[in-house]
Amino acid sequence: MSKNTLNAAQQMVKCLEHEGVEYIFGIPGEENIGIMDALLSSKIKFITTRHEQGAAFMADVYGRLTGRAGVCMSTLGPGATNLVTGVADANMDRAPIVAIAGQGATTRLHKESHQILDLVNLFDPITKYSVQILEPEIVPEVVRKAFKNAQAEKPGAAFIDFPENVADMEHEYIEPLKVQSPQHPVAPLGSAKRVLKALSEAKNPVIIAGNGVIRFDACDELLAFAEAANAPVATSFMAKGAIPSSHPLSIGTVGMKAHDLVAFGIEESDLVICIGLDMVEYTPSFWNPNADIRIVSIDASPAEVDTHFIPDIGMVGDIKDSLSRLAKRANAHTDNTITDLHHSIKAELCAHADDTGFPVKPQKIICDLRKVMEPEDIVISDVGAHKMWMARMFQAERPNTCIISNGFASMGIALPGAIAAKLVYPERNILAVAGDSGFMMNNQEIETALRLKLNITIIIFNDNKYGLIEWHQMREYGRSSHIDVTNPDFVKFAESFGAKGYYVKRAEDLQDVLKTAMNDGTVSIIDCPVDYSENMKLTARLKTLESPLEGKSK
Helix, strand or coil, rough: CCCCEHHHHHHHHHHHCCCCEEEEECCCHHHHHHHHHHHCCCEEEEEECCCCHHHHHHHHHHHHHHCCEEEEECCHHHHHHHHHHHHHHHHHHHCCEEEEEECCCHHHHHCCCCCHHHHHHHHHHHHHHEEECCHHHHHHHHHHHHHHHHHHCCEEEEEEEHHHHHHCCCCCCCCCCCCCCCCCCCCCCCHHHHHHHHHCCCEEEEEEEEEHHHHHCCCCHHEEEHHHHHCCCCCCCCCCCCCCCCCEEECCCCCCCCHHHHHHHHHHHEEEEEEECCCCCCCCCCHHHHHHHCCCEEECCCCCCCCCCCCCCECCCCCCHHHHHHHHHHHCCCCCHHHHEEEEEEHHHHHCCCCCCCCEHHHHHHHHHHHHHCCCEEECCCCCEEEEHHHHHHCCCCCEEEEECCCCCCCHHHHHHHCCCCCCHHHHHEEEEEEHHHHCCCCHHHHHHHHHCEEEEEEEECCCEHHHHHHHHHHHHCCCCCCCCCCCCCCHHHHHCCEEEEECCHHHHHHHHHHHHHHHCCCCCEEEEECHHHHHHHHHHHHHHCCCCCCCCC
């Protein structure tokens, strides 16, 4: 090749560098060896994972934490299909991600052939953009379009199918396209006036903040607006920390189907202001069952159509700008009784802090987690019964310090997600919280973390069951079905990889075990038996819960 000639795989890598890609998570295969070879001359670090699903989850959490598209890569066929769950999770959780898969040569795509699938159509329903590269000259346009689509509001996934013979084709070098991020338009002045008028007419306004607040880096503006209006704030699972849990206007987390304390605040409200709230985060029928609550929607795009979510007013534009403008002109509601919920919720969250029962109550585990973690430390929650407890009880003081998947809500994300989080924030403590079953879905990535010499801690809520499913079964049918599993000895399992392992044998020991594990300087796994009889106790209690606001209504 001449000095200015390169192949399409090398062109791809040049374009990825131009997009600012730091890491590619994935597994090499026969059909992506062109890219793998080109990466040897690149500043991009390829993170070899032990499963493509783990790679996709790493890219997912990287994208969510940075706002820049995480990149994952596989070979064709089964390698690509293994990416599907993580890509779908990122797309529904609004995390920017670009997935690249090798593909067989275009000379055999038209017929039945070894490991060939129509990957573009496979990924199309779970991405914002899915494309196959058929000519080397279009690589710069495809890469730029993939990243632009992935990172644009609402962010999500893009997929690139790269046939092996196209990757090998030589051509004259083409400069990558200029990286551009569209500026979000500001909301019309008239909509701001209508929001402020509705706010002034309300007696007990409540704010529900969604993940969009964090994506727009608008947490300070959210707090300023809430304080200016004296309006209490509930957050979705995916917006924990958008307002500090310790703030007097914080009234906890919405997202559970059950009627929790925060639900009383919404019921007592005469105006619910939804800010950056995606429907995937919290189904409106749970908090507006009669479709009779007056709603304001503040978001970057028009509200989704839903019978239970018909906003009276929509303020569509840059969320950060919208909140800043509203904060400057809002008047405080001195008689807003819903702010009284904060103290009731705070007492609820601390009720089991000193519990010594064993197996350990989930409430106690989460209290101890909060005590040993600094405000900036990050916990990645897997999906299972523990996720509901984490969402309800973990008190996040900063945005993006409690990462919960609640769009696609896929099990197996915690350990790969913790790896990505540690790469993004090497100076912070990173903890993965998983149930035993969720942990077993991607435990092979322990080796990846060890190879990268990462200091991360994994705590397993161990009940030898699919605990969340049992919780649902007991609520619906009063008996469980096919949820029991047998686990390995998790400490010996950890040690077999070269990681550290710890048993929790008394509730009183948990904090010390956590502190020791967090300071090991390596991967540490904590096996903590959990008392999930608390699940049905919570269900029973929430059914009889009385509003602490009774007698103080609007």
